[in-house]
Amino acid sequence: MHQHTRQMTDVTAFAPVLRHIQTREDDPLTDDSAKDRAARLNAAVTACAAGDQSGVDAILGLEGPQLLGLAHRILSRRDLAEEALQDAMVQVWRKAAQFDAGSGSARGWIYAILRNRCLNILRDRKRLSILDPGDLATLQEGRQRIVPEEGWELLAGPGRIRACLRGLDQPSRHAILLAHVAGFTHAEIAARQDMPLGTIKSLIRRGLHALKECLT
Amino acid sequence: MTRLSDEIMALSDDYVLGLLSPAEATLMEAVIAREPELSRRVGRLRDQLLPLDLSADPMPLPEGFAAKVRGQLPAQQGTAVPSVDATPSNASGAPGRRALGLIAAAVAGLALGVGLTGMRPLPAPTVVAVLVDADGVPQAVIDDYGNDTATVRFVADVAVPADRTLQVWTLPSQDLGPISLGTLDRTAPAQLRFADLPDPGAQQLYEVTLEPLGGSPTGRPTGPIIGKGFAAPQA
Numbered sequence: 334m335h336q337h338t339r340q341m342t343d344v345t346a347f348a349p350v351l352r353h354i355q356t357r358e359d360d361p362l363t364d365d366s367a368k369d370r371a372a373r374l375n376a377a378v379t380a381c382a383a384g385d386q387s388g389v390d391a392i393l394g395l396e397g398p399q400l401l402g403l404a405h406r407i408l409s410r411r412d413l414a415e416e417a418l419q420d421a422m423v424q425v426w427r428k429a430a431q432f433d434a435g436s437g438s439a440r441g442w443i444y445a446i447l448r449n450r451c452l453n454i455l456r457d458r459k460r461l462s463i464l465d466p467g468d469l470a471t472l473q474e475g476r477q478r479i480v481p482e483e484g485w486e487l488l489a490g491p492g493r494i495r496a497c498l499r500g501l502d503q504p505s506r507h508a509i510l511l512a513h514v515a516g517f518t519h520a521e522i523a524a525r526q527d528m529p530l531g532t533i534k535s536l537i538r539r540g541l542h543a544l545k546e547c548l549t
Numbered sequence: 550m551t552r553l554s555d556e557i558m559a560l561s562d563d564y565v566l567g568l569l570s571p572a573e574a575t576l577m578e579a580v581i582a583r584e585p586e587l588s589r590r591v592g593r594l595r596d597q598l599l600p601l602d603l604s605a606d607p608m609p610l611p612e613g614f615a616a617k618v619r620g621q622l623p624a625q626q627g628t629a630v631p632s633v634d635a636t637p638s639n640a641s642g643a644p645g646r647r648a649l650g651l652i653a654a655a656v657a658g659l660a661l662g663v664g665l666t667g668m669r670p671l672p673a674p675t676v677v678a679v680l681v682d683a684d685g686v687p688q689a690v691i692d693d694y695g696n697d698t699a700t701v702r703f704v705a706d707v708a709v710p711a712d713r714t715l716q717v718w719t720l721p722s723q724d725l726g727p728i729s730l731g732t733l734d735r736t737a738p739a740q741l742r743f744a745d746l747p748d749p750g751a752q753q754l755y756e757v758t759l760e761p762l763g764g765s766p767t768g769r770p771t772g773p774i775i776g777k778g779f780a781a782p783q784a
Contacts, residue, residue: 415614516567
């Protein structure tokens with residue numbers, strides 16, 4: 334009986350701490366929480382570079398579901414998404430020593446590695462040829478729907494990039510989103526927008542230039 | 550700023566958007582790894598576009614996912630060479646030759662320890678050849694200056710066993726047959742000097758093979774091909 338009471342006391346004593354951690358995790362918009370996350374991701378990448386596997390656990394603990402969600406949005410299939418994330422984490426591990434915190438955030442670096450891995454899967458005909466035609470159709474249809482012409486604002490989240498994207502002309506904005514969000518190539522975007530390849534290339538360059546000006 | 554570096558900057562934006570072919574992206578990573586200004590530019594744009602990635606709906610990781618990943622991690626060796634995604638990368642059609650040539654030229658320039666901004670004063674290479682393996686993954690870039698000098702830079706992790714030597718070859722013409730441009734013990738950037746060869750031409754074949762220690766005993770390629778590619782003239 335005495336022991337039971339002590340256990341209860343222990344849990345109560347920790348509750349405010351647990352609640353505090355949870356609040357910080359759940360609210361990525363506060364500066365403190367964003368800085369904390371950035372510091373923890375930096376530390377995790379440094380741990381990977383030093384050969385400490387707990388760095389991988391830390392990255393997956395902080396970003397795992399979001400990373401898997403991103404891979405699934407691009408690849409439409411859960412098995413491919415899991416494969417992409419697994420490969421990407423091995424790449425993060427292998428390249429960790431080359432990560433330069435002065436060049437950008439660890440978060441941006443990790444997401445870029447995953448996106449590249451997803452794009453390589455999408456563009457690897459040998460890899461896709463083992464899917465049956467039905468699965469391939471699901472994948473292609475999924476990609477068609479990622480970037481709607483109406484309601485694209487959802488893709489941009491609540492931040493400044495949304496206002497900046499709204500300031501672009503529609504064809505530039507759509508082409509940039511098709512490339513970055515859905516992983517389409519210049520040629521695929523040209524076909525979808527029914528425009529010449531050269532026009533698409535310059536639309537994207539011009540749009541990106543304006544976007545960067547607005548974001549800086 | 551030179552026109553070439555403007556073009557490389559624009560290509561680095563394409564890289565962040567995911568618009569380069571896998572072969573081009575691999576070369577671009579080799580350039581970024583050695584060029585801090587470009588690396589910062591790429592990092593900044595990535596961070597600016599990150600909200601687009603964060604808008605995907607999160608999905609719970611399957612049970613035991615982290616443990617599965619941990620089981621696949623190789624030992625950490627602290628290598629300075631950018632590792633290369635081994636995915637076959639020739640799948641998205643012919644890589645944009647012009648883009649590939651430009652990035653390759655940047656890689657070759659960096660092989661001499663000269664940054665992008667300092668590239669123009671260099672003697673322009675006569676031809677640049679990107680050597681790819683059987684899967685189309687770039688392994689090395691040869692920059693031939695046409696005055697019996699060339700540089701070779703490896704852009705992939707090529708394992709060289711202790712009892713083997715890398716040997717660089719070219720085929721100036723069918724009559725001359727394959728000519729050795731030099732041997733290397735490891736994949737560090739190297740300058741090659743060789744005797745009286747005709748100036749390199751477009752579509753001239755270059756390749757790197759793995760030979761017995763000290764180089765091919767026959768004066769012709771005998772070992773497995775690490776990579777091969779054709780020269781692209783540099784305007």
